[in-house]
Amino acid sequence: MLPTHPSAARAIHRADYRPPAFWIDTVALTFDLDPAKTRVLNRMTLRRNPAVAAQALRLDGEDLSLVRVLCNGAGTSFRLEEGVLVLEKLPSDDKPFELEIFTTCTPVDNTRLMGLYVSQDTFTTQCEPEGFRRITYFLDRPDVMARFTVTLRADRDRYPVLLSNGNLVDSGPLDGNRHMATWEDPFRKPCYLFALVAGKLACREQRVVSRTGKEHLLQVYVRPADIEKTEHAMQSLCKSVVWDESRFGLSLDLERYMIVATSDFNMGAMENKGLNIFNSKYVLAARATATDADFANIERVIGHEYFHNWTGNRITCRDWFQLSLKEGLTVFRDQEFSMDLCAQPSARAVQRISEVRDLRTVQFAEDASPVAHPVRPDSYVEINNFYTATVYEKGAEVVRMMQTLVGREGFAAGMRLYFERHDGSAVTCEDFLRAVSDANPGSLLATRCAAFERWYSQAGTPRIVVSDHYDPDAATYTLHLAQNCPQCPGQATAAPFVLPIALGLVGARTGAALPLHPQSEIPGRQDGDSLLVVLDQSQCSLRFEQVQEPPVPSLLRGFSAPAIVQYAYSDDQLYTLLANDTDPFNRWEAGQRLALQHAVAVITSGTGTGDTGALSGRFLDAMRGVLRHPGLDPAFKDLVLTLPSEAYISEQLDVVDPQRIHAVREAMRTQLATALQEDWQWAYEQHGDNGGYRFDPVSCGRRALCGLALAYLCLAAEVEQAMQAHPVWPGKAYQRCKDADNMTDRFHALSALVHSGNALAQPALARFYEQFRSEELVIDKWFALQAGCNDRGGQVLSAVRKLLQHPDFTLRNPNRARSVIFSYCLHNPGAFHRVDAGGYVLWGEQVLAIDAINPQVAARLVRAMDNWKKLAQPYRDGAFDALSRLAGKADLSKDVRELVTRVLAD
Structure with a gap:
């Protein structure tokens, strides 16, 4: 039985979208900044939308103290309805009129970190x-775009x-x-792109010249003590x-571009x-x-936010259901940026x-859960829950x-046509899709x-069922290729x-690689030893000629679609692909x-946690071959x-x-560690x-492999110690924790000790903390490592409860809350899911505690229970009880x- 509550909020439906009854042309904001009482004077020029029947002006507001409302300089009647400011006696024609609204708010008490708030004595907005x-009464919707002028007044010393x-x-x-400063944005924008920052900040600057010959000032603002840590951020910018200029011809369109780092950010x-605010x-x-x-x-996220300057800012969303228009597109752009830098x-x-x-770890799980939804949802209660x-990732x-x-x-x-039009x-x-399609008539997309x-309107991960x-x-x-999609909430078929x-x-x-000779013309195109085909029906068949030996199909190369391939590969076929496939993705796959x-076979056939099977010698030899290749x-x-x-x-x-x-x-992992011990030692010595x-792909790859080798060597050492041997690798890892000249190697060594459960882990953690x-940010890693560590003996829950009492822990900082609670509840399933339901009890306690401070972060924590219905007993009952209590x-x-x-819904 699903518990209900009368306070359940009303759902918003995409089908109910209507254009705004008013447009806002200009906004002049004046802020007198004070943590306890900030005064906001909002002067707007508005006009009626002639395409919408005359109606009252309804302005959104939340946690504001309203002082006065003037229309064209004179008092006017108004009323408040559940936080909405309603004005009915406004000019009836479509000529512009001025509305002045004076409010106050209390940024220092804004623990939700939405609107205007104070973080470490710095004013910040989100x-x-x-x-x-939460800053002023406004038409708070993305399709209302205005030109903003902002004047800030504040104490000059603070x-x-x-x-x-x-x-x-x-x-x-x-x-x-x-003192005061006035800023003018030359571009129309929705209010969600407004920002202000005020505080004691140091700045790194650099001037660049675009291909158009214009000079631009780039600035990165941080706390003075952190200025030496901003070089990489500036180079990334x-x-x-x-x-963006070279790939898409998109140039910076402002005189200056600013980035500000803050520790408290959701x-x-x-x-x-032009004023990006970043989690530090x-x-x-x-x-x-x-x-x-x-x-x-840092490189990826700075790229992402900069690319939004065009895909999200210059062209924005009509409504929040179109969120992937900017986020999916910009994630794709930052992925392409990262690959092009390689x-x-x-x-x-x-x-x-x-x-x-x-994608497959997080988004596929989302698609298979009760909260599955299309890339463009049809309804929501709280839009924050659709980030x-x-x-993002499926949209990309x-x-x-x-x-x-x-x-x-x-x-x-x-992309060029998209900007020309919009x-x-x-x-x-659809506007973006049509632009790409119209720019490529006759293409595989246009037809x-x-x-x-349907990718925007249907939920779920398609299955491609292959036989041959x-x-x-x-x-x-x-x-023979066929496709289907499992049933999703509210979607029986697709x-x-x-x-x-x-x-x-x-x-x-x-x-x-076998030559490809399709028997008849197949819609698609060939590139070397790969063929691109389009499956847009329930099924189709492809026939190839002149195939001189039994082939192994290499399917969905490069992960060309977000789908699951179901093909009954034999072990022989997979070993062939692992050793020979020219497509790196499918070689890894x-x-x-x-x-x-192997894991699924052992898990589904075993009788208990002690029955964990054994990896085959062939698999171990294959992994050795990869390692030594x-x-x-x-x-x-x-x-x-x-x-x-x-x-x-x-x-x-x-x-x-x-x-x-x-x-299992x-x-x-233990079998890989012990069987390949000499190989891991070779890898460590070769790459250490x-x-x-x-920071470059080659160096990062060497450090990654070295860290993996050290983790396996420390794990093997635990087996040796159980056999009363005297392993040396934990000591080497401890020494690397002390002596490494970079955080990557140091943290790899610390992680190897912690996850292997070696006795040196505790002194290493203590030394690292001091x-x-x-x-x-480093202490966030220290917290996260302990909350996410291998649960040997069921001790992680008690360790997490101790971490929650640590003097450096606070729920008010989202990064710190995530470092402990999220690391345990979302990223450590072996420790979180306990027979005694202790992890679920902690989860419920922390959801409530965070919800009282910051609902957006609390809602993210709820997602730890997305797939509770798949749990075996007794976990399923424990999860249901925790959800029902909540x-x-x-x-x-x-x-x-x-x-x-x-x-919880059925």
Whole structure:
């Protein structure tokens, strides 16, 4: 029985979209900044929308104190309805009129970190999606675009830096040791792109000249103590500017472009026009405090937010249902940026594999859960809950398929047409699709444009079911492809998707790439030893001639569509692909399938957690061959030799026993560690000395493989110690924790000790903490490592409860809350899912605690229970009880209540 509550919020439906009754042309905001009482004077020029029947003006507002309302300089009647300011007696014609609204708010008490708030004595804003209504009354919707002028006034000593969107047009002193700055944004924008920052900040500057010959000022603002950690962020911004000009012809359109880092931020970053506000973890980097992953994430996220300047800012969303219009497209653009920065094809392949691994772990699980939704949802209660992997990562795959179907140059032509048609407008996902299609008449996309739209309206991950037949006498080979999509919430069936499928054939005897000779013309195109075909019906068959040996199909090369391939590969076929496939993605995929097949077979056939099976000698030899292969990139080896995650293994099962999955995977890791011990030692010694720290694909790959080797060597050492041997590798790892000249190597060593459960882990953790206790981002790693560590003996839950009491822990900082609670509940299934339901109890406690402070972060934590219905007993009952207790609480935010209701729904 699903608990209900009368406070459940009303759902918003895409079908109910109506244009606004009023347009706002200009906005002049004046802020008198004070943490306890900020005064906001909002002068707007509005006019009626002649396309909409006359009605009252309804302005959104939340947690505001209203002081006065004037229309054309005179008082006017108004009323407040559940936070909405309603004005009916306004000019009846369509001529512009001025509305003045004076309000106050209390930024220091704004723990939700939405709207205007104070973080470490710095004023900061976050307005996407609906935070601007916490600053002033406004038409808080993305299709209302206005030109903003902003004047900031504040104490000169406490807030010497005053920033807002656009160009600085005036500044100077005021009486009483105060000062002011006025900023003018020359471009129309929706209010969710508004930003202001005021505080004591240091600035790194660099001037660049665009291809148009214009000079631009780039600035990165941080706390003064962090200024030395901003060089990589600035270089990433410069690369982003150059790449967008060269790849898409999109130049920086402002005199200056600013980035500000803050420690208290719900998201990764925000693309406010010309004034991007970032979570500090995506700005600050030095080799002593940031890992290779941190450097890569900074480069990617800075690129992402800069690329939003055009795909999201210059053209924005008509409504929030179109969120993937900007986010899916811009994720695709940042992925292309990261790949284009890779000079070697192998590095590009590693980048692509990493993207797909994350997609399949997170988004595929979302598609298989009660909260599954299309890339463009049809309804929501709280829009914050749709900032999901489906909207972002699957949305990016939808855009990637467009490029696959029209080609790289064709896609660039589609982007040009998109801006010619819609620059300065708020549009829909279909508008982008049509621009790409219309720019490429006769293409594989243009002829299927209407069917391709289903990617935006249908939920679920398509299955491509493949069968085949080889006729050695006729030397022909037939592939039969069929597609289906599992039932999703609110979607019993799905029409066929448009699936671009890149494939090739590999000789089963020789391992050679086989020439492709389609028997008849197949809609698609051929590129070397790969053929791109489009499956847009329920099924189709392909026949190839002159196939001189039994082929092994290499399917969905490069992961050309976000789908699951169901083909009964034999072990022999997978070993052939692992050793020979010219497509790096499918070479990696073959190794993953081999490991996955073993794990699933043992999990589903075993009788208890102690029955964990044994990896075959052939698999171990194959992994040894990959590790020792002289022609493979170290980063690629690291990916192949990393077993599928527990979360991804869970996705292959109808009934999930988390403890069983954890035990089997750990047994597989231990077998790899012990059987390949000499090989791991070789890998560590070959890749352990890289000279001075450099952030580049080759160096990062060497460090990654070295770290993996050390993790396996420490794991093998635990087996030796159990046999009363005297292993040396934990001591070497401890020494590396002390002596490493960069955080990547240091943290790899610390992780190896912690995850192997070695006795040296505790002194290493204590030493690490003392060394970096003043570096908050490093201490986040320290917390996360302990909360996410291998649960030997069921001790992680008690360790997490102790971490929650640590003097450096606080729920008010989202990064710190995520470092402990999210690391345990979302990323450590073997420890979180306990027979006694203790993990679920902690989860419920923390959802409630965070919800009282920051509902957006609390709602993210709810997602740990997305797939509770797949759990085996007794986990399933424990999860249901925890969810039901939470659903019965009277004071849940609408963010949390919406997700709990959807997760519990039948």
